[in-house]
Amino acid sequence: MRSENIIVQKYGGSSVANIERIKRVARRVVLYKTKGHDLVVVVSALGDTTDELLELAYGISKMPPERELDMLMSTGEQVSAALLAMAIHKLGYEAISFTGAQAGIITDGVHTKARIIDMGTDRIHKELESGKIVIIAGFQGINVDQEITTLGRGGSDITAVALAKVLNAGMCEIYTDVEGVYTSDPRVVKDARKLDQISYEEMHELASAGAQVMQARSIEAASKYNVPLHIRSSFSYKEGTYITKEAKSMENVLISGVTVNKNEAKITICDVPDKPGVAAKIFKAIAKENINVDMIIQNVSRTAKGKAKKALSTDLSFTVPGGDLLKTMKVTRAIAKEARAGGVIQNNNIAKVSVVGVGMRSHSGVAARMFDVLAKARVNIEMISTSEIKISCVVLRKHADKAVIALHKEFELGKKK
Amino acid sequence: MRSENIIVQKYGGSSVANIERIKRVARRVVLYKTKGHDLVVVVSALGDTTDELLELAYGISKMPPERELDMLMSTGEQVSAALLAMAIHKLGYEAISFTGAQAGIITDGVHTKARIIDMGTDRIHKELESGKIVIIAGFQGINVDQEITTLGRGGSDITAVALAKVLNAGMCEIYTDVEGVYTSDPRVVKDARKLDQISYEEMHELASAGAQVMQARSIEAASKYNVPLHIRSSFSYKEGTYITKEAKSMENVLISGVTVNKNEAKITICDVPDKPGVAAKIFKAIAKENINVDMIIQNVSRTAKGKAKKALSTDLSFTVPGGDLLKTMKVTRAIAKEARAGGVIQNNNIAKVSVVGVGMRSHSGVAARMFDVLAKARVNIEMISTSEIKISCVVLRKHADKAVIALHKEFELGKKK
Numbered sequence: 082m083r084s085e086n087i088i089v090q091k092y093g094g095s096s097v098a099n100i101e102r103i104k105r106v107a108r109r110v111v112l113y114k115t116k117g118h119d120l121v122v123v124v125s126a127l128g129d130t131t132d133e134l135l136e137l138a139y140g141i142s143k144m145p146p147e148r149e150l151d152m153l154m155s156t157g158e159q160v161s162a163a164l165l166a167m168a169i170h171k172l173g174y175e176a177i178s179f180t181g182a183q184a185g186i187i188t189d190g191v192h193t194k195a196r197i198i199d200m201g202t203d204r205i206h207k208e209l210e211s212g213k214i215v216i217i218a219g220f221q222g223i224n225v226d227q228e229i230t231t232l233g234r235g236g237s238d239i240t241a242v243a244l245a246k247v248l249n250a251g252m253c254e255i256y257t258d259v260e261g262v263y264t265s266d267p268r269v270v271k272d273a274r275k276l277d278q279i280s281y282e283e284m285h286e287l288a289s290a291g292a293q294v295m296q297a298r299s300i301e302a303a304s305k306y307n308v309p310l311h312i313r314s315s316f317s318y319k320e321g322t323y324i325t326k327e328a329k330s331m332e333n334v335l336i337s338g339v340t341v342n343k344n345e346a347k348i349t350i351c352d353v354p355d356k357p358g359v360a361a362k363i364f365k366a367i368a369k370e371n372i373n374v375d376m377i378i379q380n381v382s383r384t385a386k387g388k389a390k391k392a393l394s395t396d397l398s399f400t401v402p403g404g405d406l407l408k409t410m411k412v413t414r415a416i417a418k419e420a421r422a423g424g425v426i427q428n429n430n431i432a433k434v435s436v437v438g439v440g441m442r443s444h445s446g447v448a449a450r451m452f453d454v455l456a457k458a459r460v461n462i463e464m465i466s467t468s469e470i471k472i473s474c475v476v477l478r479k480h481a482d483k484a485v486i487a488l489h490k491e492f493e494l495g496k497k498k
Numbered sequence: 499m500r501s502e503n504i505i506v507q508k509y510g511g512s513s514v515a516n517i518e519r520i521k522r523v524a525r526r527v528v529l530y531k532t533k534g535h536d537l538v539v540v541v542s543a544l545g546d547t548t549d550e551l552l553e554l555a556y557g558i559s560k561m562p563p564e565r566e567l568d569m570l571m572s573t574g575e576q577v578s579a580a581l582l583a584m585a586i587h588k589l590g591y592e593a594i595s596f597t598g599a600q601a602g603i604i605t606d607g608v609h610t611k612a613r614i615i616d617m618g619t620d621r622i623h624k625e626l627e628s629g630k631i632v633i634i635a636g637f638q639g640i641n642v643d644q645e646i647t648t649l650g651r652g653g654s655d656i657t658a659v660a661l662a663k664v665l666n667a668g669m670c671e672i673y674t675d676v677e678g679v680y681t682s683d684p685r686v687v688k689d690a691r692k693l694d695q696i697s698y699e700e701m702h703e704l705a706s707a708g709a710q711v712m713q714a715r716s717i718e719a720a721s722k723y724n725v726p727l728h729i730r731s732s733f734s735y736k737e738g739t740y741i742t743k744e745a746k747s748m749e750n751v752l753i754s755g756v757t758v759n760k761n762e763a764k765i766t767i768c769d770v771p772d773k774p775g776v777a778a779k780i781f782k783a784i785a786k787e788n789i790n791v792d793m794i795i796q797n798v799s800r801t802a803k804g805k806a807k808k809a810l811s812t813d814l815s816f817t818v819p820g821g822d823l824l825k826t827m828k829v830t831r832a833i834a835k836e837a838r839a840g841g842v843i844q845n846n847n848i849a850k851v852s853v854v855g856v857g858m859r860s861h862s863g864v865a866a867r868m869f870d871v872l873a874k875a876r877v878n879i880e881m882i883s884t885s886e887i888k889i890s891c892v893v894l895r896k897h898a899d900k901a902v903i904a905l906h907k908e909f910e911l912g913k914k915k
Contacts, residue, residue: 100557134577140517141581142588149587152580152595156573160551163569164558170566171559178569182599183644227600 085251087209088113091123091219091241095258096315097161098128106256106315107168110214114174119209121248123219123241124165126157147192151221151231154193155181158218158237166216176214179204181221182229186240190224194233194371197222197240200247217244235296242299246306253308255295256315261322262287262294264494265339269482272495276337277320280327283337283437284310286471289375290435291342300324327439335440335447336492341481342433345375346406347463348399348413352423355393359420363397366412372405376433376466376475394423398464400475403429431463432481435473436488448472450491458487502668504626505530508540508636508658512675513732514578515545523673523732524585527631531591536626538665540636540658541582543574564609568638568648571610572598575635575654583633593631596621598638599646603657607641611650611788614639614657617664634661652713659716663723670725672712673732678739679704679711681911682756686899689912693754694737697744700754700854701727703888706792707852708759717741744856752857752864753909758898759850762792763823764881765816765830769840772810776837780814783829789822793850793883793892811840815881817892820846848880849898852890853905865889867908875904 090110097103106122114120126134134153138145162178169176185201208215219237224230232239238255245253259267260275262284267273279287281304289297294312303310303324313321353359360379367374377399401409410427417425434455441447451472455462460483464475476484489495507527514520523539531537543551551570555562562570579595586593602618625632636654641647649656655672662670676684677692679701684690696704698721706714711729720727720741730738770776777796784791794816818826823844831842851872858864868889872879877900881892893901906912 100554103558137517137577137581138584141520141584145584146587149580149583149595152583152597153577156576159573160554160570163566164554166566166569167555167558167562170563178566180569180646183646229597229600 084249086117087119087121087248087250088252088254089121089123089241089245089248089250090254090256091237092125092165092256092315093237093258094125094128094131096256097124097165100164102315103127103161103164103168104171106165107172109315110165110169111172111174114214120214121205121209121244121250122165122214122216123237123244124158124161124216125219125237126154127161127164130157130160148228151192151229154231155218155221155229158220162216162218169214169216174214175212176216177208178216178218180218181240182223182227184217186222186243188222188224188230188232190226190228190230191371192228192230195222195224195230197232197243200243202247205244205248235299238296238299239302242303242306242308242310245308246302250308253303253310255310255312257294257312258314258316259294260314260317260319261312262292262324262338264337265485265489266341269341269485270339270489270495273489274495276322278323278325279337280439281324282327282470283439284324286435286437286468287338287340290340290437290471290473291344291433292338292340334438335444336436336438336494338437339485339488339492339494340435340437341485342435343478343481344403345400345431345433345475346403347428347431347475348401348406348409349426349428350397350413350417350422350424351426352394353397353417354421355395359422360397362420363413363416366416367401367409370405370408370412372401372409375400375402376464376473378464378466400431400433400464430478431475432478433473433475434481434484434488435471436492437471439470441470441472451488454487454491455484458483460484460487501666503534504536504538504665504667506538506540506658506662506665506667506670507673508654508671509542509582509673509732510654510675511542511545511548513673514541514582517581519732520544520578520581520585521588524582524589526732527582527586528589528591531631537631538622538626538661538667539582539631539633540654540661541575541578541633542636542654544578544581547574547577565645568609568646571648572635572638572646575637579633579635586631586633591631592629593633594625595633595635597635598657599640599644601634603639603660605639605641605647605649607643607645607647608788609645609647612639612641612647614649614660617660619664622661622665652716655713655716656719659720659723659725659727662725663719667725669728670720671728671730673730674711675731675733676711677731677734677736678729679709679741679755681754682902682906683758686758686902687756687906687912690906691912693739695740695742696754697856698741699744699887700856701741703852703854703885704755704757707757707854707888707890708761708850709755709757751855752861753853753855753911755854756902756905756909756911757852757854758902759852760895760898761820762817762848762850762892763820764845764848764892765818765823765826766843766845767814767830767834767839767841768843769811770814770834771838772812776839777814779837780830780833781816783833784818784826787822787825787829789818789826792817792819793881793890795881795883817848817850817881847895848892849895850890850892851898851901851905852888853909854888856887858887858889868905871904871908872901875900877901877904
């Protein structure tokens with residue numbers, strides 16, 4: 082078997098939302114099979130299944146044990162894998178579905194946020210060689226103690242990328258309900274344009290800045306192992322967006338996209354005593370809970386109210402995923418108290434607006450243009466962070482769309498270059 | 499750990515039909531835990547989950563591959579196991595859920611109808627010893643190749659009985675939505691009475707004759723390994739019906755119950771050439787499909803219509819579970835043709851009415867009384883079969899309730915003895 086002949090396809094929840102859509106996916110999979118490819122198909126849970134299961138769990142407990150959440154949530158993908166296998170059989174082709182455990186996906190065992198540490202390929206190769214289409218339940222694996230673990234948000238993408246890597250697949254296709262990667266969210270920006278190609282690095286920044294199409298960690302993994310990605314729609318046969326190493330043609334592009342992430346929350350610890358070790362303590366405790374902190378800023382030291390002039394203190398702000406806010410507040414409050422800080426404030430009404438582009442490397446002045454545009458649009462900037470190819474600003478959520486539209490226009494992203 | 503201290507509890511689908519009921523089950527489990535017992539709890543899928551999953555499968559294919567059906571159906575019990583573990587945690591007790599695979603339930607690998615061939619207990623003992631309540635997804639196991647297999651109808655009962663046996667549990671409690679085993683179906687017979695105890699043998703006959711409360715094969719297994727059973731309601735704390743070896747006090751009882759099974763279908767092969775081997779061929783082919791034939795009758799040989807006088811032929815009738823009718827018809831038609839039989843007729847409008855009682859062993863005349871009662875009620879008998887402690891008659895389905903009521907009255911089952 083030539084491994085370039087292997088295509089890994091991943092279908093997200095909206096692509097397998099109901100029986101009709103599962104049948105459509107089956108037809109597409111079979112089409113590729115008849116073209117001579119060996120197919121390994123990763124599926125997410127049916128449409129709303131994940132939400133329905135979470136509703137059951139949170140109907141029972143506000144803090145369900147994460148081990149049991151994994152037991153619960155992993156069933157969603159198992160259901161769609163079995164149904165897709167049935168739909169392919171119905172078309173007269175052989176297919177076999179596997180759970181993460183059966184496929185040999187071994188994880189580090191961190192419940193609800195596991196990382197893949199090993200992948201078996203014997204079983205998959207055996208089934209491919211016998212002519213079968215292999216369907217794998219995404220988002221899950223087991224640890225060495227046979228405990229079921231899920232891979233966190235976008236976990237099915239990770240499953241697909243990891244499989245494409247170990248099988249040395251010719252292509253890893255990520256099927257979704259949009260036609261590819263856009264310069265911005267078409268629901269917000271009317272002239273947002275589909276990109277034909279984009280580099281791993283830019284896609285990674287776009288994803289971590291809020292582009293929903295694929296999770297940042299999956300792109301990071303694809304980049305690391307040079308897995309060619311093709312993000313496309315399961316509702317059409319049009320080409321989507323290819324994600325590859327930086328291409329020559331991309332170099333002329335200053336900015337590739339403007340994104341917004343409305344799913345972050347800001348936490349501010351007031352009057353943190355300005356001495357070494359306090360911040361470290363806080364972020365160590367948060368990391369221990371497996372919470373990803375995104376932006377961190379610290380105001381210049383000032384005299385704390387009501388304290389002696391010599392006792393300097395500072396305000397420390399950071400952002401975390403909205404879903405982790407409760408857990409983060411709990412940890413932060415405990416440590417703030419211990420460190421004799423002033424108080425902990427949460428802000429759930431923020432959004433992060435980012436511009437991303439490899440062109441920033443060689444062109445200065447992007448940040449200045451961005452701040453200028455936001456000022457003209459009367460959008461106040463609460464926090465700023467930058468990377469080599471990205472600038473992000475936290476603004477009030479109600480200003481987010483206005484900011485995105487203004488930036489998309491400023492950098493002329495609607496025009497084909 | 500004293501093993502008599504272990505209680506295995508099995509909760510059926512109606513007992514865990516929704517969040518409120520799962521919470522109620524959790525409270526009951528915890529109550530037993532606080533009384534000092536070690537709890538191993540087997541759960542079925544939530545209420546209608548099984549039907550919902552089947553609807554998805556049959557929405558995709560009329561003949562879904564059984565391997566994939568097992569992948570699909572096994573998720574139902576995994577969901578309830580995880581949710582019950584969460585509900586117990588919420589009450590402040592430690593619980594851990596296992597799939598059949600994780601619990602070490604090894605089966606023979608026959609999809610949708612597997613039999614347990616081995617059970618691991620190390621993991622369960624370890625968790626019990628650490629003080630945890632162990633929750634196990636019923637109805638499922640894996641074969642030696644890690645293929646998920648389900649145990650067929652009533653499979654969660656089998657899981658519970660097998661666990662009670664290997665753990666040498668003091669009691670195996672089967673929770674259901676009725677208060678125990680009744681002399682007949684209370685929905686049909688108004689003065690049907692709950693039995694305080696019943697022998698394995700009688701319960702086995704009642705179950706195979708149509709009593710819904712527990713599957714015959716689970717009772718057979720309990721009897722074989724002398725696992726004490728207590729069938730009771732999850733909606734009250736009243737004692738239910740104990741199922742044990744034949745007790746002294748039971749000997750005076752002539753008949754314990756009257757049952758009806760409306761879920762069988764009758765198949766008749768007309769004009770089967772009356773020579774050795776034909777019947778064997780038919781039932782061998784049906785057995786190969788894992789279909790359980792219940793009653794078989796063969797009419798006396800007669801001259802086949804339109805054939806030479808010397809060519810004798812016979813009509814052969816048998817019953818199978820209604821759900822297997824389609825599959826059975828297919829097999830039967832093929833063999834009937836091959837054997838040059840006349841034709842195959844199916845009848846889906848039958849019911850099997852049975853009287854069961856260990857007292858029959860020492861008292862003759864029960865059959866005569868039964869036929870007499872049915873004749874007086876103007877119920878025609880289509881087929882008859884008997885065992886040492888049971889007499890079953892196939893009647894038209896529309897006459898079934900009338901027959902049951904008349905028999906329940908004749909044998910005075912409404913009166914406490």
